[in-house]
Amino acid sequence: MAKKSSGETLLVGVVIMIAILAGIPKELWIGLGVLVVIFFVARAFLKKSEPEVPQASVGVTMESTPPRRASGADRLTTVVSAYDTQQYAIPRPIHEAGAQARWVMPGASVNVAGLSLPGGLLYVGSDLRSSYGLIDPALINPALRVTQRDVDMSIRLTDYWPSYSDCTPDARRAYLQWLADGRRATEANIGYVFLFFYGLERRALVDAVSDSVARSDIPAITREVKRLLAIYSESGSFRRYASQFLAYIEAESIKPAIYKQPPPSRDGFYELSMDIRIGLGQLVLDQQPIPDSWALAWALADPNILRRTAVRRCPEIFAALFKAKYAETHGDGLRLPVNRTKLKIAYQPASAALRERDFTRSFGGVPDVSALSAPIKKLQELVNGCTELLDSYSRFIGRNPDKKDALEGVLLLPPPYWPSSLRTELNDIRTRVRDGMLVMTFGELTGRLNSAGALSRDKVLGLARALESLHLGMEPDVLGGQKLPKSEERVALFIADPDEGGARSTPAYQAAGLTLDLACSVALADGAASGSELIHLTRQIDSWTHLSVAHRKRLKAHLRVRIMQPSTLAGLKKKLEPLPGEAKRTIAKFLAHLAEADGTVSPEEVRFLERVYKTLQLDAKLVYSDLHSAGSPHKTVTASEKQAAASATGFVLDPERIAQLQKETEAVTALLANVFVEETIEPKGLPAEEEDAAPQPSVLVGLDQSYLAFLRMLVSRPTWTREELADVAADMELMLDGALESINEASLDNFDAALVEGDDPVEINQEVVEKLPA
Secondary structure, eight states, X not given: OHHHHHHHHHHHHHHHHHHHHHTSOHHHHHHHHHHHHHHHHHHHHHHHHSXXXXXXXXXXXXXXXXXXXXXXXXXXXXXXXXXXXXOOOOOOOGGGTTOEEEEEOTTOEEEETTEEEOSOOEEEEEEOBOTTSOBOTTOBOTTSOOOSSOOOTTSOOXXXXXXXXXXXXXXXXXXXXXXXXXXXXXXSOHHHHHHHHHHHHXXXXXXXXXXXXXXXXXXXXXXXXXXXXXXXXXXXXXXXXXXXXXXXHHHTXXXXXXXXXXXXXXXXXXXXXXXXXXHHHXXXXXXXXXXXXXXXXXXXXXXXXXXXXXXXXXXXXXXXXXXXXXXXXXXXXXXXXXXXXXXXXXXXXXXXXXXXXXXXXXXXXXXXXXXXXXXXXXXXXXXXXXXXXXXHHHHHHHHOTTOTTOXXXXXXXXXXXXXXXXXXXXXXXXXXXXXXXXXXXXXXXXXXXXXXXXXXXXXXXXXXXHHHHTTEEEESOGGGTOOOOOTTSEEEEEEOOTTOGGGGGSHHHHHHHHHHXXXXXXXXXXXXXXXXXXXXXXXXXXXXXXXXXXXXXXXXXXXXXXXXXXXXXXXXXXXXXXXXXXXXXXXXXXXXXXXXXXXXXXXXXXXXXXXXXXXXXXXXXXXXXXXXXXXXXXXXXXXXXXXXXXXXXXXXXXHHHHHHHHHHHXXXXXXXXXXXXXXXXXXXXXXXXXXXXOOOOOSSTTXXXXXXXXXXXXXXXXXXXXXXXXXXXHHTTOOHHHHHHHHHHHHHHHXXXXXXXXXXXXXXXXXXXXXXXX
């Protein structure tokens, strides 16, 4: 009965439902049908739009086996720590609490599309938004399609402002390859470097504002940007962004009085780098002179100061020269007034996700000295002066890069800036000379000074000048016009007096030198100069009181060389020919009397005197009468007899004979002086060499040079107030409106767009800034 009762009830219900449905209007049935169709179409569409690859789970695991290439169906994103073996979760940025993305910490690695990306410093995930809702271009979304084959990284596959989410699969593959290779491939297109750099910007400029963990990443970010700069600095755009980014984030940690520390060495691209500007501004604010090290850093980094090739090629020598000239010119340092322009640093990020944000820092009342024109001019003068001293040496090592310390090149430098090894050698020579004299071959001297071979005339003259600057004199006197010594010939070194100078070219000094040449030739006619002859000639030099002490000292060195290497009659003949007959007769008699100074005359001396008389166009028979007229009987002895007599009794000088020779020498010197009146020899300088062309900055073609510094200041910030620009123009002694108009005219001519827009605030067109040449 129960079953029958329930069956009847069900039948009654069915009948009732049929009756209800039959009563529904036709229009309602049609509407319900349409709704059902729409539901199934929408469901099918949504299912089709889902990624082919399932949403990756962002797991954190340690890699124990080499990563395998993931298929489209099983791609996973894993993050591996380089510092420990513990699993960890990547902290979610505080300001992005709802974002489905994570920051990969420094040193960790992550697998994307089958590639292991070492080093961390990346955003990985499905969603990371900018402040105005767009996907951050730096975000690596593992769900997006990536080409599986290798792609040529050097080919440009990205837009000018790349975004990972908008890239093609090929571009994503190339970017991931660059990351997997350690972010170091020099051939990689710069777009991939910027794509990575965008993430560093976001972490340092946005996350670090409110996240202590993000702030702790800034040192690692700084190191990474510096590393990238070292690899990709040839890209002017990246170099500018990276340099300004570093300056901005490092400015936060700058302390007062940083000028007490060594200055940084950094190129500020379009402007003087911020850390140098801060140190200089603090010096000015504290009313302190600018030390030579900070002045040098300023001169080397300011783009408004022109620096020629020698500055780059010889940095250590230039630095030493600059500091010496700076102290010589400005004492303890330049003192600058507190100028109107105040220091601020503004950074315009490269990432499109951050370009609408304002990143500006001020430094209280610290003045911006880069806006001053007067100190720039003074530093430029110093740089030019130092460069002129370095130019010849710079060209030499440019042609001979392996001979930086060779004497041939070093001679082109001022001696105080010679290599330390050569200065040590010269000091040793000075020590050996002391107050006496050092005789060696010329080859030995140049060899000790690291010569690479025979020296040209110019180089020998340069060596003599260098020695003189160190108060070392050299005979033969090549600066006075004497013959250059050969490698095997002797030279005499002595402590020279700096006051002798060009007076060695006077007729009196030249006559004294020729007198010694003639006397040495006579004294050596018998094969060797006797002790009495040398004593006589030395005393004769001391008696020439019309010459300075310094010149007499040099003549003694000259005597020492000539006794060892006498002049030939043929070499002296040219100088003696212009003399009148009476003068020649006086000279001949003097030489005959000089031969008797030791009391004996050898046959060799007689024969030499006969040759001298013939050279002077005198009768050779006069030799004998002149020898007899000396006041003592003439006696010819052999060389052995002369040596035996000297050994037995020594030699005794006749005072009357010496007095007579003194008188004759003075007369001969006066006669010979006339020979040089019309033949004064001036020291010759090194030939002038063609100077390097000074590089000219090329920022905007057609822009007047006077506006270049103002232009560089303009592009350092994205916006300026009118008052701030008025201060800059006043410090640079420019008319503001005229400067802005000239810059805009040049910008329009070059890029068909104005660089400066608006009146107050004044905005700088960043698209034009991007086009400015490096």
